[in-house]
Amino acid sequence: xxxxxxxxxxxxxxxxxxxxxxxxxxxxxxxxxxxxxxxxxxxxxxxxxxxxxxxxxxxxxxxxxxxxxxxxxxxxxxxxxxxxxxxxxxxxxxxxxxxxxxxxxxxxxxxxx
Amino acid sequence: xxxxxxxxxxxxxxxxxxxxxxxxxxxxxxxxxxxxxxxxxxxxxxxxxxxxxxxxxxxxxxxxxxxxxxxxxxxxxxxxxxxxxxxxxxxxxxxxxxxxxxxxxxxxxxxxxxxxx
Numbered sequence: 001x002x003x004x005x006x007x008x009x010x011x012x013x014x015x016x017x018x019x020x021x022x023x024x025x026x027x028x029x030x031x032x033x034x035x036x037x038x039x040x041x042x043x044x045x046x047x048x049x050x051x052x053x054x055x056x057x058x059x060x061x062x063x064x065x066x067x068x069x070x071x072x073x074x075x076x077x078x079x080x081x082x083x084x085x086x087x088x089x090x091x092x093x094x095x096x097x098x099x100x101x102x103x104x105x106x107x108x109x110x111x112x113x
Numbered sequence: 114x115x116x117x118x119x120x121x122x123x124x125x126x127x128x129x130x131x132x133x134x135x136x137x138x139x140x141x142x143x144x145x146x147x148x149x150x151x152x153x154x155x156x157x158x159x160x161x162x163x164x165x166x167x168x169x170x171x172x173x174x175x176x177x178x179x180x181x182x183x184x185x186x187x188x189x190x191x192x193x194x195x196x197x198x199x200x201x202x203x204x205x206x207x208x209x210x211x212x213x214x215x216x217x218x219x220x221x222x223x224x225x226x227x228x229x230x
Contacts, residue, residue, distance in 0.1 A: 043117075045221070101208075
């Protein structure tokens with residue numbers, strides 16, 4: 001049972017436009033959500049996170065939105081840059097699990113120059 | 114801040130030998146460290162969770178006698194792959210979370226590519 005889902009395996013966006021990556025979850029115990037960026041043969045790089053008590057968190061070009069009722073979160077990247085091309089993973093955790101992360105399957109973002 | 118290093122970045126060994134991978138938190142105290150394995154074109158698979166000074170908790174299906182984890186200090190955890198075999202070849206990644214850096218966020222190391230001949 002996949003508790004965190006990223007239904008789009010890939011996304012292509014023109015440079016300068018907005019990239020929107022989506023993630024759905026099923027476990028209502030999750031209370032902390034994160035987005036990571038990953039290149040091949042490297043560890044994931046933390047981008048941004050959001051607690052369940054918020055519905056939006058912003059950091060520079062990255063904004064994460066959380067819709068708890070829909071169990072849905074999204075990552076917006078504005079403006080998109082070619083260097084943003086990578087695999088993006090969303091992850092979720094809850095306090096009782098030692099904050100272990102449950103990952104989605106990832107979305108390959110390609111930003112076209 | 115929140116930098117995690119791993120050493121070595123890649124290692125090649127003969128079947129039957131043991132390999133040790135180090136994971137260090139460079140600028141924070143890691144109260145909890147995690148070890149993951151990544152198979153080609155797949156997401157990260159959690160192998161074990163370790164808290165400083167206590168035994169690691171292994172995920173189902175992970176052999177604790179084969180993958181020895183030690184978390185002896187707040188900045189260092191080691192993963193030893195004992196009697197390695199070609200099927201242990203993989204990309205191993207550690208992560209850490211801890212005090213003063215947003216304790217709910219895991220920061221990942223760059224990974225170690227293990228190839229067993």
